[in-house]
Amino acid sequence: MPNDRKRDKDAPPPLKRGTLRIVALGGIGEVGRNMTMFEYQPEKGPSRLLVVDCGMLLGKTNSPGIDVTLPDWSYFRERLEDIDAVVLTHGHEDHIGALPYLLRERKDIPIIGSRLTLALVAAKLEQHRIRPVLQQVRETDREQIGDWGLEFFAVNHSIPDALAVAIHVGGQVVLHTGDFKMDQTPLDGRLTDLPGFSRLGDEGVDLLLSDSTNSEVPGFIPSELDVGKVVADVITKARGRIIVACFASHVHRVQQVLDAAVSSNRKVALVGRSMVRNMGIARDLGLLKVPDGVLIDIKQIGDLPASKTLLISTGSQGEPLSALSRMANNEHPLITVVPDDTILLASSLIPGNENSVGQVINGLARLGAAVVHKSMALVHVSGHAPAGELRYLLNAVRPKNLMPVHGEWRHLRAHAAIGRSTGMTDEHIMIAPDGTVVDLVGGVATLVGTVPVGYVYVDGLAVGDITDAALKDRLILGEEGFISILVAVDMLAGKVVFGPEIYARGFTDDPAGLDPIRAELVSVVEKAVADGTRDSEALERAIRRSVGRWVDRTYRRRPMLVPTVIEV
Incomplete structure (x- = not known):
């Protein structure tokens, strides 16, 4: 069995000189709340901290009244001044959503990320009246932040500008993939940097932290180009109005829908505040190409024939207050679903949301609309690497140790099995759920104890007061x-x-x-x-x-x- 048996349940020993310590504060054993703390003890001076990602929990939490569920950084609360930076792999909420709450406790922590990621962060923090310290990077960049040498690699994901980061510290190298896949024909032409990963593997990677979300899925993910053809076909054949629901951050999917709408001579309205905000940011950055005259205000939809309109909406996960959920419940103030409508759910399910999405689909069907979703047609592909791509990455990087991250227990176990299939032994596979402490010294990774972590709930204006x-x-x-x-x-x-x-x-x-x-x-x-x-x-x-x-x-x-x- 992989090395998931903790040596003790006590606090870890004091950090020794030259040792790198890794503690996941969220994101392992669950989908979301991704946040990993790195601590390095140099030969001289006090230890320093580096954070990779700071996200909120996705999916249903079975927590009534709770607005957001955060990682638990209370163990490090007295040491927030020792954080040299927060490195963000990409702009999804499960990787950036908790930042406002961390920055409330220390506003001047440098935030490092790509152009789109930082633009989304800035918009989010503006709502919290926080002016962050932002440092933009791109793939191939190398940065030195204190003792931390950071090297960034391009990766495919379901949002542009995603990055993997290699952390060079104390003569050791840790590669954190973030969320990634290996689309060989991405819409933006930005390939996952396999040559860079292979080069890093040649130099030596002591620990690989790798996305586990799709580790149970065999083979390789279809290309986004294939999805675009199916989406365009659905839109072309629809007789009445079309309502497309997708993630508010999926710029490439929105681009495909816009292109198909132009070909079908349809006007497009964006529905949902996060959709309008995010697509506005993507358009300003040149990541979303919108032909003149295509976008209209949602209030103008009623002035056009249904066959000439298309809505791109939030709510693909069945969120109770989302635009699509209100449509399904016949409660939206501007949109009434009718039998001629075609609803296209261009997204995959986040674990825990199955019942909510099912209720939305049933509500739309009850109103007579035709509902097309992933189970019926290739209208979405995941942004996470399946087993074949994970094995490919392991063979390219050839790490001394593997730590599966980003996934539920079943995903972590499946990822460990993939590691074994490439020849890794159990002693070098670290299944380390939230709070488990992994020490890396001289290329040897060891589980050395645990720190207390739990769930931090945001209930209205109260943060952490709900038990x-x-x-x-x-x-x-x-x-x-x-x-x-x-x-x-x-x-x-x-x-x-x-x-x-x-x-x-x-x-x-x-x-x-x-x-x-x-x-x-x-x-x-x-x-x-x-x-x-x-x-x-x-x-x-x-x-x-x-x-x-x-x-x-x-x-x-x-x-x-x-x-x-x-x-x-």
Whole structure:
């Protein structure tokens, strides 16, 4: 088995001179929250920190009321001044979404990334009234930040300007791929830099951190060119209005849709704030080519024949407040879905969103629209390398050690198996979930302990104030309901003098449904007092146990129970 058995559950030992320490604060064992902390202890002076990516969690979190889920950097909070830079591999939210919250704690951390990535970051931080320190890089660039030598490589992904980064420090080399794939005919002509990776492999790579998201998928990813042909075919054949839903950052997909709309003599409106913002940035940077007169305001859609219009919308993941979800629920203020509409879902599913997307598809179908999605036609390809491409990368880089990142447990295991297929031994494959500490010294990687990491929840303006216990209470309230019980007791007489008054919410609409428990509660309380119990909290515990058992036995439910005993 790969080396995923931690040597101990205690804190790691002090960092030795010349050692590079790697700790994932998010992104391993889940999809999203990508953030990795690198710590290097030079021969002289204190250790320094480098961060790669700082993203939020994607997919459903089963966390009611939570706006954003962040990585947990609390272990390093007292050392934020020691961070030399944050390196961003690309501009997706699961890699940049947590930056505003990190920069609230230290605003002057240098942020290093590509042109598009930094443009998206700047727009995001402007909403938080943060002026970041930005340093733009591109592929083939080399930068020296303190002890950190950074070398950047072009990689394909489902957003332009994605980068891999090689970290040279203390005579050791770590290659972090970020999210990548190997499209041999990318729309922008920007190939994943396999020659550069191979050259780096010739020089020696001590540790490879590589994207695991598609490690269970065999073979190679089809080209974006193939997708463009299918998308254009769907748009050309549609008789009525077309609504295309895709990621708000997928510039290449939007370009394909725009090109097909021009060929079909359709006007295009962008729907959703993030779509409008991101495509505006991409257009300003020259990454999105928009012919004159094609884009119109969404309010003008009603003035044109349906056969001459096309909408590009957010909501491909079934987000409850997204434009597409509101269309499916017939709640959008400007767009009403009709039977002649064709809905094209040009995206893949993020794990955890399957039910939400299914509900949106059913809602659109209920309104009579024709829905085309990835299961029916090649209208999207993933931005992540499948098994064949991961094996290709391993053979090109030939790392001494492999650390699968970016994926759930099944993806990490599958990636480890790919590493073994190339001849790597288990001792050199590090499955290190969030909080696991990997020390790299002299080309030898070792799991040396753990640091505490958890989930940091953003609830409105509160960051980190919501605990797992509070979320559990919210889930119980939402799924099982709430019952409060009020009882007044004369402790001297040993009698219940008022109640029990029982109030239920989200549990049963029958006002008499809880009557059978009232007499039992009087008996339970009076017996407890007769047995010498004079503590109101002890009586409340007895009431909670009695009501809980009765409700479970009668209704097979476990609502939140809040008993209150008043002494008179």
